Amino acid sequence: MNSTTDRARIARQRTPLNRSQIVGFWGAWAGWTLDGMDSFIYALVLTPALTELLPRSGYAATPGNVGLAGSILFALFLVGWGLSFIWGPLADRFGRTKVLAGTIFTFAIFTGLAATSHNVWELGIYRFIAGVGIGGEWALAGTYVAESWPEDRRKMGAGYLQTGYYAGFFLAAALNYTVGVHFGWRAMFLTGAVPVVIAILVLLRVKESEKWQKAEAGSAPKKPLREILGPAYRRRTWVACALLTIAIIGLWAGAVYEPSAVIQLATRAGMAKGDAIKTASLATGLLSIATILGCLALPPLAERIGRKKTLAIYFVGMAVSIAGAFGWAFYLPNGLAPFIAWLFVLGFFGGNFALFSLWLPEQFETRVRATAFAFCTSFGRFVGAGVNFLLGAAVLHMHTLGVPVALTAIAFVIGLFIIPFAPETKGEVLPQ
Incomplete structure (x- = not known):
């Protein structure tokens, strides 16, 4: 029997999805998509918003002040993301869907309120609270899909879910x-x-996942956060925190500064302001498409060679592409086209986040899974907030954004030495 026939036979044998699983996935995917849209809106409107609001707040709208204020506000946003770990214990106690809806409602309302900002302080407050909501969506959506989809489909479900953020x-x-x-x-x-x-x-x-309902009917821990930091889970919790921190530092440094970098390169190439903004939007679209491809390519690779080797490959790709885009192409005399080409590579390997949607649920039991997912992602955002603040200060001090962002590639090199300490869960079923 040839390979094509084998693949078709395997596809036919996959467990069919019922209506609840399909509706649940699209609800989680839509929330994750709008979460990604919401979080990236700030990066796209950073310069025009601060150019208007800084003078109203008593500061000149110089490029340096815009860069510093932008980094401070984004750091506040990341701190809000970090505080989103509160959603995890709530979801383990009250259910995935109710709390998932709460996260979406929170980030939506306060993103809309950001449109009413009269100064940078109001914008900072709204973005901070929106960050609390946005930060919880990934943990709850990832947990829900992992628990509700059948075992033979949930790995690709993680990849499909992660495409939503970049969509x-x-x-x-x-x-x-x-x-x-x-x-x-x-x-x-x-x-x-x-x-x-x-x-x-x-x-x-x-509907709630059956796994959560069974765990709730059993003996769910009253203090899930204490359990994931206890002897049984301590090592895998902190290793996951470290790896997610690295992923957040690198990808967000590249994604947040990408529009500004493209605008600068386009302006340097002689484009008008409006054309430069449009070029930045097109470049962001290309980055998103590449990341979606990276998300879809990841689950089959992780099933073939394992979770740890897959993450190592993606980390190497991130290190090389960040250095190539911001450390090399950004400084070329005609660097716009090379920079955008590197963005495609950066976007593809930015799909490493899909591995965490697949891998984190496999490392923890149902009764603490949402708490663990939320805690690990939130920890990285706290550290990312500090790094982003330092990055903004470096941009202001060096009068360039290329080198400071390029240096974040070092984080991925460090990550290669941490990956071996993580558990390999290839071939294992989702623990109950």
Whole structure:
């Protein structure tokens, strides 16, 4: 029997998804998509928003002040992300779908309110609270899909789910290309209020996973955070925290500064301001498409060679592409095209986040899974907030964003030495 026939036979043998699993996945995917759109809106409207709000706050809108204020506000946003670990214990106690809807509602409302900002302080507060909501969505969506999909499908389900976040990047870029260019940054933030509808649908239409219901009927721990930091889980919890921290530092440094870098390169190439903004939106769209491809390629690779080797490959790709884009192409006399080409590579290997959607649920039992997922992702965001602040200071001090961002590639090299300490879960079923 040839390989094509074998693959078709295996595909036919996969467990079919029922209506609840399909609706639940699309609810989680839509929330994750709008989460990605919401979080990336800020990167796209950073310069015009701060150019308007800084003078109203008593500061000159110089490039240096815009860069520093942008980094401080993004650091606040990441601190909000870090505080999102509160959603994990709530989800382990009250269920995945209710708390998932709560995260979507929170980030949607406060993103919409950001459109009403009169100064940088108000914008910072709104982005901080939106960050608390956005930060919880990934942990709860990833946990829900892992628990609700059948064992033979949940690995690809993780890859499919992760594409939503970067589809959100693409959606944000498309909105910026149309709404942002014509109606400004306030209109962009208003579009972030749309996910309220998704939150209501999730709450009304999506059922809890059977695994959570069984765990809830059993002996769920009263203090899941204490358990994941206890002897049974301590090592894997801290190793996962370290690896997620590295992924967050590198990808967010590249993604947040990518639009500004493209605008600078486009302006240097002689483009008008409007054309430069459109070019940044197109580049962001390309980055998003590449990351979606990276997410889809990851689960089959992880099933073939294992979780740890797959993450190592993606980390090497991130290190090389960040250094190539920001350390080399950004400084070329005609660097716009090479920089965008490197962005595609960076985007593909940025799909490493799909591995965590697949891998983290495999490392923890159902009764503590959401808490563990939320804690590990939140820890990385706290550290990422500090690194982002230092990065902004470095950009201000060095009067360039290329070298400081390029140096974040070092984090991925460090990650290669941490990966061996993580558990290999290839071939194992999701623990109950």
